[in-house]
Amino acid sequence: MINITLPDGSVRPYPKGTSAMEIARSISEGLARNVLAAKVNGEVRDANRPIHSDAKLQLLTWNDKEGKSTFWHSSAHLMAEALEAIYPGIKLGIGPAVDNGFYYDVDPGGTQISSDDFKKIEDKMLELARQGNAYKRQEVSKADALKYFQGKGDEYKLELIDELEDGKITFYHQGNFTDLCKGPHIPDTAKIKAAKLMAVAGAYWRGDEKRQQLTRLYGITFPKQKELTEYLEMLEEAKKRDHRKLGQELELFMFSEKVGAGLPIWLPKGAALRSRLENFLKQEQILRGYTPVITPHIGKKELYVTSGHYEKYGKDSFQPIHTPREGEEFLLKPMNCPHHCEIFGHKPRSYKELPLRIAEFGTVYRYEQSGELHGLTRVRGFTQDDAHLFCTPDQVKGEFLSVLDLTRFVLKKLGFDSYTAQISLRDPNDKSKYIGSDENWEKAERAIIEAVAETGLETVTVPGEAAFYGPKLDFMVKDALGRSWQLGTIQVDYNLPDRFELEYIGADNQPHRPVMIHRAPFGSMERFIGVLIEHCNGKFPLWLAPEQYTILPISDKFNDYANEVQKKLATHDIRGIVDDRSESIGRKIRDAEMNKIPYMLIVGEKEAEVGAVGVRKQGEGDLGAKTVEEFVEWFKGLL
RNA sequence: GCCAAUGUAGCUCAGCUGGUAGAGCAGCUGAUUUGUAAUCAGCUGGUCGGGGGUUCGAAUCCCUCCAUUGGCUCCA
Numbered sequence: 001m002i003n004i005t006l007p008d009g010s011v012r013p014y015p016k017g018t019s020a021m022e023i024a025r026s027i028s029e030g031l032a033r034n035v036l037a038a039k040v041n042g043e044v045r046d047a048n049r050p051i052h053s054d055a056k057l058q059l060l061t062w063n064d065k066e067g068k069s070t071f072w073h074s075s076a077h078l079m080a081e082a083l084e085a086i087y088p089g090i091k092l093g094i095g096p097a098v099d100n101g102f103y104y105d106v107d108p109g110g111t112q113i114s115s116d117d118f119k120k121i122e123d124k125m126l127e128l129a130r131q132g133n134a135y136k137r138q139e140v141s142k143a144d145a146l147k148y149f150q151g152k153g154d155e156y157k158l159e160l161i162d163e164l165e166d167g168k169i170t171f172y173h174q175g176n177f178t179d180l181c182k183g184p185h186i187p188d189t190a191k192i193k194a195a196k197l198m199a200v201a202g203a204y205w206r207g208d209e210k211r212q213q214l215t216r217l218y219g220i221t222f223p224k225q226k227e228l229t230e231y232l233e234m235l236e237e238a239k240k241r242d243h244r245k246l247g248q249e250l251e252l253f254m255f256s257e258k259v260g261a262g263l264p265i266w267l268p269k270g271a272a273l274r275s276r277l278e279n280f281l282k283q284e285q286i287l288r289g290y291t292p293v294i295t296p297h298i299g300k301k302e303l304y305v306t307s308g309h310y311e312k313y314g315k316d317s318f319q320p321i322h323t324p325r326e327g328e329e330f331l332l333k334p335m336n337c338p339h340h341c342e343i344f345g346h347k348p349r350s351y352k353e354l355p356l357r358i359a360e361f362g363t364v365y366r367y368e369q370s371g372e373l374h375g376l377t378r379v380r381g382f383t384q385d386d387a388h389l390f391c392t393p394d395q396v397k398g399e400f401l402s403v404l405d406l407t408r409f410v411l412k413k414l415g416f417d418s419y420t421a422q423i424s425l426r427d428p429n430d431k432s433k434y435i436g437s438d439e440n441w442e443k444a445e446r447a448i449i450e451a452v453a454e455t456g457l458e459t460v461t462v463p464g465e466a467a468f469y470g471p472k473l474d475f476m477v478k479d480a481l482g483r484s485w486q487l488g489t490i491q492v493d494y495n496l497p498d499r500f501e502l503e504y505i506g507a508d509n510q511p512h513r514p515v516m517i518h519r520a521p522f523g524s525m526e527r528f529i530g531v532l533i534e535h536c537n538g539k540f541p542l543w544l545a546p547e548q549y550t551i552l553p554i555s556d557k558f559n560d561y562a563n564e565v566q567k568k569l570a571t572h573d574i575r576g577i578v579d580d581r582s583e584s585i586g587r588k589i590r591d592a593e594m595n596k597i598p599y600m601l602i603v604g605e606k607e608a609e610v611g612a613v614g615v616r617k618q619g620e621g622d623l624g625a626k627t628v629e630e631f632v633e634w635f636k637g638l639l
Numbered sequence: 640g641c642c643a644a645u646g647u648a649g650c651u652c653a654g655c656u657g658g659u660a661g662a663g664c665a666g667c668u669g670a671u672u673u674g675u676a677a678u679c680a681g682c683u684g685g686u687c688g689g690g691g692g693u694u695c696g697a698a699u700c701c702c703u704c705c706a707u708u709g710g711c712u713c714c715a
Contacts, residue, residue, distance in 0.1 A: 103710095114643065115709095201710030202642025209712045213642060216710065244707095248650080257688080257706055309715060316640095316713090335715055369640050369713060370706090378714080467715055486714085518715095555672040582672070590676035604674060614675080622675055 003054045017050040021187065024059050034061040036186045037070040044070065046137055046184045062223055072097035074135055074174075074185040075125075075192055075221040076104050081177035082124035083217075087111060091154045092179070093205060093214050099482065101220030105203050107156065113215055118197035121217075125195045132190035133175040137183055142166035145180060156205065156214075194228035195221045241480035243533035244375040250538055250595060252529075252546075253376065262373040262380035264526055269546035274525050276544050278361055281385055281410065281521065288406060290359040290387055295339035297363060301329040306499055307338040308435045312468050318367045318380075336362035337493075337518055340388040341500040344514070349504035354514065355395050359387035361525070376530030377485050383525045389517040390502070393443075396492065396515050400451040403519045407475060407488045408457075410521040414532060415541065416477055420484070421457050423448060424465030424472040434468050436495030444492040445471045469495045470518075480534040487528055491518040538596045539618065543639050549576035550597045551613070552588040554604030556580070561608040565601065565628055572632050576601075593618060601631070 001013045004023060014023060020038030024031045024047070038047045039058040044066045051057070060067035076095035083090050083106060093105030106113075113121075140148075142161065148171075149157040157180050161169065172181040174189055196219060203216035222228045239245070247253045252270030259265060266274060282292070301320055304310040313334060320329035333339065340358055349356070363383045372378050389399050411419060425445055426434055434441070448471050452459055459473070466472055470493035474486045493516040496502075503511040522528035532540075542548060549569070551562040562578040569576065576597075579588045585602065592600045602614035606625070613631055615623040626634060 112643085199709055200643060203711045204641080207712075209641070213711075215642075218710075255706090261706065307715095313715065317715095337715090364715090366715075371640065371642095371711080372713065373707090469715075552675085554674055557672070584671090584673050584678055585675065586673085587677055588675095593676055600675080602675065606674085616675060 002051065004051070005054075005056045007058050014051075016052055019048045019050050020045070020057060020059060021047040023051075023057065031059065031061075035059045036061055036064075036067040036191065037184050039066065044184055046135070047187055049137070049184075069097040070184055071186055071191070071223070072102040072221065074189070075195065075219065076102040077135070077172065077174060077177060077179055077181070077185070078125050078128060078189055078192060078195075078221075079121065079197075079217065079219055080104050080106070080179060081128055081175055082121050083108075084177060085124055085128075086117075086121060087113070089153075091152075091156055093156045094160070095179075098218075101198065101218060103203075103216050103218045105205070105214040105216045107212070107214050113200055113217065115197075115200055118200075121197055122195050122219075125192070125219075125221075128175060129189040129192040129195070131175060132188050134188045135183075135185035136173045137185075138171045138173065140169050140171050142169055145169045145171070148178070149180070191223055192221045193223055194225045195219060196228055196232070235481075238480045238482075241534045241537045242375075243377075243479070243530040246533050246538040247376065247530075252533070260380070261370065262368060262378070264376055264379055264381070270529070272546040273540065273544055274529060277522070277525065277529070278385070280413070280543075282359075282361075284406065284409070285357075285359050285387070288357075288402065290357040293340070293343055293358045293360050295333075295336060295343070295360060295362065297333060297365075298330040299333055299339060301331055303338045303342070304331055304334075307335075307341070307496060308469065308499060309334055309338070312435075313366075316367060318365055332365035333362070334364050334366050336360055336364065336384060336386045337388055337496060337516070338500075340386075341496055341502060341516075344388075344390050344502050345500060349390075349502075349514075351392060351504050351506045351512070354504060355389050355391035355399050357387055357389045359385075362386045376526040376533075377479065379524075379526050382527070384520045385522040385525065386518070386520050389519065390497075390504075390514040391517065392504075392506075392512070393515055396447050396517070397451045397454075399517055400447060400490065400492065401455065403490050403517060403521075404451070404455060404457070404473070407490065407519070407521040411475065411477075411488065414535075416487075416535065418478075419487070420476040421452070421459045422465065422474045422476055422486075423452065423459050423461040424467075424474050425461060425463045426466045426471060427464035430464075434466065436469065436498065440494035440498070441471070444494050447492045448473055448490075467491055467518075469493050475523075477531050477535070479531055485527060485531055487523040487531065488521045489519065489523060492516075493518060539598070540596075542598055545598050547576050547595075547597055548574055548635075549599040549601050550588075550592045550595075551576065551578045551601045551603060552585060552592065553578070553580065554585050554602065556582055558603050558605070558608055562603050565603065565613060568628055569632065572636070574632065574635055589616065599635075 002016050003011050004014055005011050021032060021035055024035045035047045037044055037060040039060055040051060040055050062068060073096060080092055080095055087108050089109055091107040095104030145161045146158060161180060170182055171178055172183055172185055197217060198220055199218040201216045202213045204213050205211040250269060251267050253267055254265050256265060298321060301310060317334060318332045320331055322329060343358055361383050365381045368378055368380050391399050426441055452473060470491050472489050472491040475488035476484045477487050478484050497513050497516050502514055504514055506512045551566055553559050553562045559580045566578050589600060596618055598618050600616040602616060607613055612625045612627045614625045617623055
């Protein structure tokens with residue numbers, strides 16, 4: 001007998017070799033029906049695999065993250081089976097579960113798969129699912145595995161098997177389908193009741209753009225049709241929050257083919273929003289000891305040769321600007337740091353000046369690949385809320401911590417409470433992508449890791465995500481559709497000070513090299529606002545809203561009174577306009593609601609007589625009348 | 640940059656297998672003067688993304704460029 005410990009702590013004896021599914025059945029038939037996989041001593045496995053020794057067991061269902069991912073991984077196999085049925089000879093790459101469903105990378109040979117084909121693939125999947133075929137695990141030798149896929153002529157699988165260790169290779173079968181797979185899988189295909197292909201895309205084999213491009217098919221499945229319907233509805237809702245759509249509807253920003261792709265143009269309301277955000281941070285930075293500076297949008301090519309940007313990005317950037325003077329070349333600045341290094345170096349510096357914190361909302365230009373452009377979140381011209389802190393080595397930790405505090409303060413103020421803090425380190429396998437000595441890198445990485453550890457901030461560490469001159473702490477936030485974007489960033493840099501030969505005179509009267517911290521709490525105004533729009537669904541915090549209210553006169557007769565009220569509010573720094581169109585009040589309300597104006601102030605005979613406004617809150621409705629004075633008082637309390 | 644798709648009036652979209660464009664909203668004009676999510680009527684508005692080609696004839700078919708969308712790769 002073996003002892004099985006369940007999540008509630010209870011221990012039950014079972015015969016040796018009992019499967020998780022059998023255990024589930026012994027608890028309840030209903031539970032067994034819902035079991036998708038099992039976590040045995042922390043390892044996710046097929047529910048029907050026998051358990052041979054004492055174990056901690058957790059039965060996984062649709063409600064568990066691992067249950068879902070097992071379900072989707074099995075669905076990827078089901079899709080592959082359907083694809084083999086429809087496209088004989090199709091070759092298969094890999095087919096994992098992802099956050100929202102699964103994909104399979106396939107090579108359909110000469111034929112093309114487009115979204116027009118989705119329906120028939122979905123139908124085939126459901127047809128196969130209804131057969132209720134069991135997912136069967138089989139251990140195979142490397143030789144047999146190779147033989148099987150040689151017979152199929154699938155070079156992708158052969159490459160994968162080639163890298164596997166003999167004795168640790170498993171196949172999974174369901175119906176007529178066999179795949180190289182370490183599993184685990186759900187018990188059988190009948191659990192898959194709803195299937196939808198979401199997208200088709202090109203994807204490089206093994207993520208390498210120099211290799212074959214496969215066709216990636218994204219899909220999602222559910223144990224109930226209703227859940228698929230709900231999921232699709234949720235996606236529709238999310239699309240309504242898309243900042244590109246809201247930006248157009250609310251007239252925040254635009255793009256113009258004539259101006260150029262990826263070059264956002266801020267319309268009056270967007271500009272108002274943005275400058276309010278900028279002022280908020282500028283003010284905060286003054287309190288925290290930053291000094292504003294201003295630098296030009298271009299700089300001589302030599303500046304970027306010195307910084308290393310030219311070598312790293314020169315050929316993929318906007319190309320140099322030439323002048324009437326032979327050989328003279330300027331670059332649009334891709335970063336502000338080289339200019340700021342020049343500011344540090346323009347006069348002898350004393351240790352007494354450090355830390356020197358210079359800040360600039362600096363607009364930079366990067367020639368992003370055309371396929372990368374995306375609304376405001378990936379653009380070719382954008383403004384960083386940039387600052388560079390030059391400090392002594394023993395000030396690094398303190399400065400880093402204060403920047404971290406500022407960044408978290410900013411995110412909190414804007415209502416971002418779910419973000420991922422990512423420590424982005426150098427790729428240990430390819431140091432050629434980076435400048436500077438190992439020693440400098442180690443110091444910089446250690447500084448970040450230690451400082452972060454001190455704050456207890458929860459982080460994930462990702463090697464290979466560092467900037468070419470230094471490691472970073474990045475703040476990642478998701479957009480409405482779940483895509484992750486880097487907003488704020490803090491970077492510790494021992495390398496640029498070297499390249500610019502920056503020095504300060506220490507207390508010992510000797511020259512020393514400063515350490516530089518690059519930081520941008522918003523990241524870029526464009527991306528931050530893009531994500532902010534989605535985050536608040538266009539309903540900005542009152543202090544940021546381009547228009548905080550609109551006054552809606554019941555009829556033209558009350559326009560004069562409305563204008564009076566507007567003037568009074570303006571003297572209290574409460575901003576808004578009068579909707580003096582000859583429209584019905586219903587119409588004016590509707591338009592203001594659609595424009596997501598936080599407050600509608602309705603004025604008619606009743607209000608004009610007593611100096612009041614009827615207050616209506618966007619999305620909520622009538623709040624009743626207040627005198628203008630009462631409204632001002634009340635409104636200020638909301639800020 | 641790569642794969643796939645899309646591009647028709649300011650916006651959202653219709654226009655079947657080729658026979659030289661249509662709706663709603665917006666805009667303009669007029670009427671209406673409205674009490675909490677669209678008042679009514681009339682009118683204007685498009686070299687069908689740009690260029691090239693096939694054809695008697697192209698929004699529709701082909702090529703190419705541009706832009707956009709979803710991924711991949713990239714992201715200082």
